[in-house]
Each structure stands twice: as C-alpha cells, then as structure tokens.
Amino acid sequence: MAHTHHAAVSRRRPDLRSVVGVTGEILITLGVIVFLFLAYELWFTGLYTAHAQSDFKKQLQSEWARPLPSPVASVLPGEQPGASVAPAPTVSDRPVPGDAIGLIEIPRLGSNYSYAIVEGVSTDDLKKGPGHYPGTALPGGIGNFVVSGHRTTYLAPFNGLAELVVGDAIVIETRDTWYTYRVTDLQTVLPTDVAVILPVPGKPKATPTKALITLTTCTPKYSASHRLIVDGVLESAQPKSAGPPPALQGS
C-alpha cells in the first residue's frame, strides 16, 4: 500500500512540476505586463502628446503669421452688429473643436513651460494637451476661462499645478495678445463640484464682471477622487507687438 502510494507520487511528480512551472511563468508574465502598462501610461502616452503638441505649435505659428481673413476684426461697441456691416466672426471668436486656440505659459514651472491649448475636454482632446472647456470664456474674456489637463499621463502638462503659489503668473498667448493672469487661489474640490467653472465661480446666477482663469486637474496624483483647482484673475493684456509681458521676461 505504502509502496504503490510512493510510486504514484513519483510518477506524478514531473506533471506537478510542469504545472507549477507554467503557473510561475504565467504569473511572471502578468507581472511584466503590469510594468509594461506603467511604462505605457507614464512614458508612451507622452510621445503621442508630444507629437500632437508639436503639430499644434506649428499650426499656430503658421496661422498667426497669416493676416486675418477680414480686416474688420471686431465691431465697435457703439455699432449695431449685423446691420449693414456684418464682419465674419474671426477664428478666435468661436474656436473649432479639436483645434489649438493658444499657448499657456507658466514661468513658475520653468521658462520652457509652454503647451498648446486644444478646444474641447473630451478624452481625445485631452490626449493632445490641456483642453479649454467649450462655452466658457475665451482668453482675456469676461467670465471664466477654464482649462483642464492631465496630471500624470500624456506628458502630464498640469503635473506641477500644486507647486503654484498665490501671485504666480499664468500667461496665455493668442494670435495678437499676451494675457497675464495672476493666481488668486488653489483649492481641492470634489469631481462633481461644477460651480468652480461657472463664469462667477460658486455663484450660478451672478453676472460676470471680471476676467478669470481656472485650471483643473486630478488630485492627489494617480487618483480621481478629487480635483485640484487653480483660480486666477486677469492682470494685463498686452499686444504681441509690444513684446513678451514682464511675467515672462524675468525667467
């Protein structure tokens, strides 16, 4: 009895060994795949964003170099729009979803910190760079200019937002103007707190009188539990012909 039992075990041992071996190899493979996914998220997605950003910047440079389609860029406040002279709205009046609308520069995050802002906040838009919430104010406009960006993946444009301090400059570069905003507040809110992107944050019915900026990203890093919100207010609008604003010259 003991003999047959021993024989059975020794006959089965190679099978058992190969089962354990194959299981081990599968587990090691899964572990390697997890590391590969990490590499994909933290590094490979950045290659895609870098490519898209470089295309956007070229596109902006060539667009800005071209003269405006119509010499009448805007209607004077006293005139009646649409009466006799109805100038076609310029590109910047209604950005095309998926197009670049300008550059964001934050000296605190490095003198080379410059990202093209894409119009739209869909998953596809945000893969290409920080995205402007459609329907919120445009750069320099009265209301709230809201931009969202990735914190850890896709080149992590908004990774450094937590390092900003009150008074830091956020510069938005458009076709003809540098808009310098100053950080007024950093806060952490829940993802459902949509009041932070209102024209007057926190006050749904209020009429906006100030030009504000709001940057949003996820916080803490690698989490979706909260959102980091950076608020700012417009300090100055300087035409491009006058050179870069003081906020950028110090760097």
Add this chain to the structure above:
Amino acid sequence: MYGALWRRIPGGLAGRLAGMAGLLISALALLFFVIFPIVEPHLPWNDVTVNTPSLSEPPSAPPASSVSPVPGVSSLVP
C-alpha cells in the same frame, strides 16, 4: 511554457533567436497599440475635468471634437 516554445521553433540557434524576437515584438505591439489603449479609459487617473463635458458645451457647437486636425496623428495611438 517558454521552454516548449523555444524547442518548437525550427531553424537552429539563429532561427530560434529570430523567432523569439519576432514573437516578443508582436506581443509588445499588441499590448501597446491595442490592449493598453482599450484598458486605459477604464482607469481612474485620467479624469481631470469637473463634470461631463456636455453640460458646458454650447448647443450650437458642431460635433467635430473627435476629428483630428492633423490627419495621421489619431492613428498613432488608437
């Protein structure tokens, strides 16, 4: 598992090395270009906005946000 694969590829040492390298590259390409892009949107750390975009989108905006302005870029990562 990998040992059996190694023994099954014909062509001596050079053929086996080439075969294994080919399989490895195919597996990596499958992961990076097909499987990871499918898995990624279901993971939480890419949520950076404060609500659903449709809430703040003007009703007159053309639904063209999924169209890449640069042909070819969108095909780099599906």
